[in-house]
Amino acid sequence: MNTDVGISARLERISTGGRYLIVPMDHGITLGPVKGLVDIESTIDSITRGGADAVLTHKGTAPRVHPNKNGKGYIVHVNGSTVIGPDEEDKRLTGTVEDALRVGADAVSFHINVGSEYEPDQMTQLANLCSRAADFGVPVLAMAYARGPGIDEKDPESLAHAVRLAEEVGADVVKTAYSGDAESFSRVVEATRLPVVIAGGSRGTDRETVEMVRGTMDAGAAGVSMGRSIFQHDDPEAITRAVSAVIHDDADVETALERAGLGIEA
Numbered sequence: 141m142n143t144d145v146g147i148s149a150r151l152e153r154i155s156t157g158g159r160y161l162i163v164p165m166d167h168g169i170t171l172g173p174v175k176g177l178v179d180i181e182s183t184i185d186s187i188t189r190g191g192a193d194a195v196l197t198h199k200g201t202a203p204r205v206h207p208n209k210n211g212k213g214y215i216v217h218v219n220g221s222t223v224i225g226p227d228e229e230d231k232r233l234t235g236t237v238e239d240a241l242r243v244g245a246d247a248v249s250f251h252i253n254v255g256s257e258y259e260p261d262q263m264t265q266l267a268n269l270c271s272r273a274a275d276f277g278v279p280v281l282a283m284a285y286a287r288g289p290g291i292d293e294k295d296p297e298s299l300a301h302a303v304r305l306a307e308e309v310g311a312d313v314v315k316t317a318y319s320g321d322a323e324s325f326s327r328v329v330e331a332t333r334l335p336v337v338i339a340g341g342s343r344g345t346d347r348e349t350v351e352m353v354r355g356t357m358d359a360g361a362a363g364v365s366m367g368r369s370i371f372q373h374d375d376p377e378a379i380t381r382a383v384s385a386v387i388h389d390d391a392d393v394e395t396a397l398e399r400a401g402l403g404i405e406a
């Protein structure tokens with residue numbers, strides 16, 4: 141049976157017209173119960189009202205996600221590590237495709253640190269996950285970071301290598317770090333035929349966040365998988381609205397900030 145129809149149907153549940161505004165909240169394993177994740181119910185309600193296409197968590201949080209996601213998409217992340225453990229780059233499996241389906245996911249997600257000593261194992265696990273997910277018609281979001289000894293995490297050539305690896309092993313969407321400007325990031329986007337989305341990193345000002353999203357879209361990317369810049373905001377609905385204006389309505393930075401009521405920053 142051709143499972144492509146399942147993959148495309150589910151991709152439509154986590155995007156709008158091929159554009160992606162995903163808000164990952166898997167950081168509860170990585171960082172712990174940080175701001176925005178303690179009352180995750182209210183954060184999810186706010187960001188999905190603000191225009192997020194999908195939210196992403198680990199499987200255990202699913203009961204807190206579904207009643208609050210306002211009909212938007214849901215992605216389950218299946219590996220993790222902590223900042224207080226022996227090595228944050230050593231992400232270990234936390235779930236399977238079957239687990240994700242059991243808790244009502246539309247897609248699965250997996251983090252690989254390309255360039256780290258764990259890359260070989262993580263690459264095999266990602267390739268196996270892609271095969272298993274294809275059996276069920278479930279899309280895979282690969283979080284492909286360039287991370288490891290001596291690696292510049294924003295180097296466009298390393299990022300291009302990471303996103304290409306994700307395509308080669310069978311992922312459907314790839315997330316990576318932003319290289320810092322639209323011109324260099326366009327080389328990352330060109331490295332793969334997959335839709336490319338960016339991580340936000342630690343939170344900056346509203347203008348910095350929206351400028352980064354504008355640069356990403358100008359580079360030809362498909363959107364964002366932006367966590368802390370959104371869920372740690374004092375008004376997660378407003379910042380989601382601003383990011384959505386750029387991704388879904390192609391707004392410029394000023395228009396996006398004004399439309400979200402974030403024109404004047406405190």
Ligand SMILES: CC(=O)[C@@H](O)[C@H](O)C[C@H](N)C(=O)O
Pocket residue numbers: 164166167170171220221251339341
């Ligand atoms: C906390 C971070 O540095 C993030 O960039 C993570 O590496 C990304 C991932 N979502 C995670 O929490 O592991």
Ligand SMILES: O=CC(=O)COP(=O)(O)O
Pocket residue numbers: 164165166167283315339340341342365366367368369
């Ligand atoms: O899962 C994590 C991400 O996709 C990115 O999170 P960030 O907080 O925007 O770096």
